[in-house]
Amino acid sequence: MLRRHLVQALSLSALTLGLPLAHADDSTFKIGLILPMTGQAASTGKQIEAAAKLYIAQHGDTVAGKKVELIVKDDTGLPDVTKRIAQELVVNDKVDVLAGFGLTPLALAAAPIATQSKTPMVVMAAATSSITEASPFIVRSGFTLPQVSVAMGDWAPKNGIKSVVTLVSDYGPGNDAEKYFSERFELNGGKVIDKLRVPLRNPDFAPFLQKVRDEKPDALFVFVPSGNGAAVMKQFLERGMDKAGIKMIATGDVTDDDQLNDMGDGAIGVVTSHHYSAAHPSAVNKKFVADFEAANKGMRPNFMAVGGYDGMRVIYEAAKNAKGQGGGPALLAGMKGQIFESPRGQVLIDAQTREVVQDVYLRKVEKKDGQLYNVEFDVIKSVKDPAKVKQQ
Ligand code: PHB
Numbered sequence: 001m002l003r004r005h006l007v008q009a010l011s012l013s014a015l016t017l018g019l020p021l022a023h024a025d026d027s028t029f030k031i032g033l034i035l036p037m038t039g040q041a042a043s044t045g046k047q048i049e050a051a052a053k054l055y056i057a058q059h060g061d062t063v064a065g066k067k068v069e070l071i072v073k074d075d076t077g078l079p080d081v082t083k084r085i086a087q088e089l090v091v092n093d094k095v096d097v098l099a100g101f102g103l104t105p106l107a108l109a110a111a112p113i114a115t116q117s118k119t120p121m122v123v124m125a126a127a128t129s130s131i132t133e134a135s136p137f138i139v140r141s142g143f144t145l146p147q148v149s150v151a152m153g154d155w156a157p158k159n160g161i162k163s164v165v166t167l168v169s170d171y172g173p174g175n176d177a178e179k180y181f182s183e184r185f186e187l188n189g190g191k192v193i194d195k196l197r198v199p200l201r202n203p204d205f206a207p208f209l210q211k212v213r214d215e216k217p218d219a220l221f222v223f224v225p226s227g228n229g230a231a232v233m234k235q236f237l238e239r240g241m242d243k244a245g246i247k248m249i250a251t252g253d254v255t256d257d258d259q260l261n262d263m264g265d266g267a268i269g270v271v272t273s274h275h276y277s278a279a280h281p282s283a284v285n286k287k288f289v290a291d292f293e294a295a296n297k298g299m300r301p302n303f304m305a306v307g308g309y310d311g312m313r314v315i316y317e318a319a320k321n322a323k324g325q326g327g328g329p330a331l332l333a334g335m336k337g338q339i340f341e342s343p344r345g346q347v348l349i350d351a352q353t354r355e356v357v358q359d360v361y362l363r364k365v366e367k368k369d370g371q372l373y374n375v376e377f378d379v380i381k382s383v384k385d386p387a388k389v390k391q392q
Contacts, residue, residue, distance in 0.1 A: 029066040032089035036102040039077035044102040048308035055312035079109035086110040104172040111135040118328035128172030129387035142307030145176035151273035153184025170197035177223035219247040229254035237266040257302040276303040276344040279373035288343040
């Protein structure tokens with residue numbers, strides 16, 4: 001106890017005084033990967049850890065002449081824990097880079113540590129648009145909710161959906177999804193009848209779905225974070241919402257590849273917009289899915305895994321680009337402007353916004369070879385985070 005307090009106190013004062021925090025000794029390159037390995041977002045932690053390890057297995061455990069050391073820490077999904085771990089990784093372990101961050105509040109809790117210590121922080125999962133504004137040292141390797149929600153606001157009214165109720169988890173990414181979907185949907189002539197928000201922790205969807213049934217929209221638009229989609233789908237089907245003529249539309253977080261097969265055939269036909277599907281028909285993705293499944297007892301990778309895998313790519317290439325120049329700012333510079341083919345398609349790390357510019361797909365749940373997949377049927381190329389396009 002006492003030791004922990006002492007370490008914390010020293011860490012804090014080193015950070016707040018702006019003391020130079022020496023980085024790892026010259027022969028190692030340390031990546032501090034902070035993930036929720038337990039708690040409600042544990043599936044995100046599991047997917048990202050597996051993806052990071054796959055990247056290292058495929059690309060080797062040395063980069064730019066240094067031995068890579070991956071330090072994985074469980075923050076249990078609690079922001080105070082994320083912050084303490086980030087501090088310890090920076091001050092004690094002297095990591096070169098922080099990475100992971102399974103939920104928005106966790107990323108926001110660590111942001112000041114990245115800024116104060118000038119340590120690049122790769123946000124692989126959390127997807128509220130404003131996160132990259134919380135520190136100039138944050139680079140995103142996943143996506144933002146505005147980026148994927150706008151595509152659904154364009155697709156729905158063109159496909160016979162004129163009235164919608166939105167149902168989102170009541171925190172950053174849910175509020176982003178609600179706002180950007182609704183604005184675009186109404187711009188295209190649709191009507192949002194009601195906007196419902198459910199608590200993030202232990203949500204009970206039943207009373208909300210009852211309300212939606214009474215309101216009788218053409219469709220229900222849903223966002224819940226990865227790992228929670230199956231619960232919404234189950235209650236949607238149990239209440240016979242589909243039979244009452246209410247369609248479900250959503251971001252791909254809901255028909256998550258990690259859970260899709262457990263949702264059953266009732267999920268068939270659900271249309272979502274997202275940046276990654278395990279069924280993306282490229283050679284790069286087929287290899288990624290096959291290697292990931294082989295290394296993880298058949299577990300199918302989801303969009304969180306891809307955020308983690310690509311985040312590792314961004315880190316490795318940045319280390320090479322920095323050409324042995326030590327320190328956070330050189331590593332950060334090496335992350336900006338990277339262009340590469342990800343399992344999701346072509347991506348760019350926008351040097352100005354530090355966001356991923358990527359293709360967004362419309363997908364429909366279909367059964368192929370006895371398994372459920374999000375099958376892509378349309379694409380919007382090179383989508384920037386719309387929240388930042390407005391500001392530029
Ligand atoms: C987030 O907390 O930012 C978050 C988590 C899971 C998702 C999307 C966003 O699927």
